[in-house]
Amino acid sequence: MTALFSNRWIKWISILILILLVIFSVLPFVWMMSTSIKNSSELYTSIPKLFPDHPTLENYSYIMKRGSFGLYFRNSFLVGIGTTIASLFVSLLAGYGFSRYHFPGHKFVLFSFLMVQMFPSVLLIIPLFRLIKAFDMMNTMGALVLANTTFAVPLCTWLLKGFFDQIPHDLEEAAMIDGCSRIGAMVRVILPLALPGIIASGIYVFIGSWDELVYAMTFTSSEAIRTLPVGLSRFITSYEIQWNQLAAATVLATIPVLILFLLIQKYIAQGLISGSVKG
Numbered sequence: 001m002t003a004l005f006s007n008r009w010i011k012w013i014s015i016l017i018l019i020l021l022v023i024f025s026v027l028p029f030v031w032m033m034s035t036s037i038k039n040s041s042e043l044y045t046s047i048p049k050l051f052p053d054h055p056t057l058e059n060y061s062y063i064m065k066r067g068s069f070g071l072y073f074r075n076s077f078l079v080g081i082g083t084t085i086a087s088l089f090v091s092l093l094a095g096y097g098f099s100r101y102h103f104p105g106h107k108f109v110l111f112s113f114l115m116v117q118m119f120p121s122v123l124l125i126i127p128l129f130r131l132i133k134a135f136d137m138m139n140t141m142g143a144l145v146l147a148n149t150t151f152a153v154p155l156c157t158w159l160l161k162g163f164f165d166q167i168p169h170d171l172e173e174a175a176m177i178d179g180c181s182r183i184g185a186m187v188r189v190i191l192p193l194a195l196p197g198i199i200a201s202g203i204y205v206f207i208g209s210w211d212e213l214v215y216a217m218t219f220t221s222s223e224a225i226r227t228l229p230v231g232l233s234r235f236i237t238s239y240e241i242q243w244n245q246l247a248a249a250t251v252l253a254t255i256p257v258l259i260l261f262l263l264i265q266k267y268i269a270q271g272l273i274s275g276s277v278k279g
Helices: 002-036 059-065 067-100 108-117 119-134 141-165 169-177 182-193 195-211 214-219 230-232 243-264 265-276
Strands: none
Touching: 002 243, 059 243, 067 108, 067 119, 067 141, 067 195, 067 230, 067 243, 108 141, 119 141, 119 214, 119 243, 141 195, 141 214, 169 265, 195 243, 214 230, 230 243, 243 265
């Protein structure tokens, strides 16, 4: 009886903790949504309200009428797609190589890949700036794709290596016996089986590129190349912060990633679980 009572207490405490975590996670987004539908008079009241008395969509209308927002959105999408393709291409080859070929020093090389993730991205600005300048890529989308790829590849390689480790070598050997080359076996057998992991890694790369600000502010100066994070930062000036317009723009910038995540969340969960268990 005591054990049953104790288990019930543990269950209810666990549920309470989960509810608090959900509230803690969702409340900032709810507050942002609320701020985005407030007018200026309700925004600066002495007693803040979560739900405005007179909600309005004028902030969204203002953002949508600004031609620059659509341009920022397009640039972020193109940079995100380019970064995802480049990162997955490099990481697939690197992850497959680390998984299947144990050459001398491969553990050290693999660990050095992960070392990049232990430092803030700002430390890479100077070497990346000199590299991009040498290639005459300043103020181009290619510069952002290159910069984002350098930061995404290490962790993406580790993730994909974990996925490849779960796939038996016998499948490749059987494919090669049937006439496939090593690359053919990888493309026809390994990649389809690792698809959930590839999707999970791709979403990680895309979201990281979509939210990136430091590189975008450093390597671009033209209005035609700026991305959404840089565009959002322009609502913060030396004299004021346009909170309601900033919140509306942030909601619009968040929706595409949220929809993408909801559509393929099962692949993300499946990929992360399969990559975390070593067979």
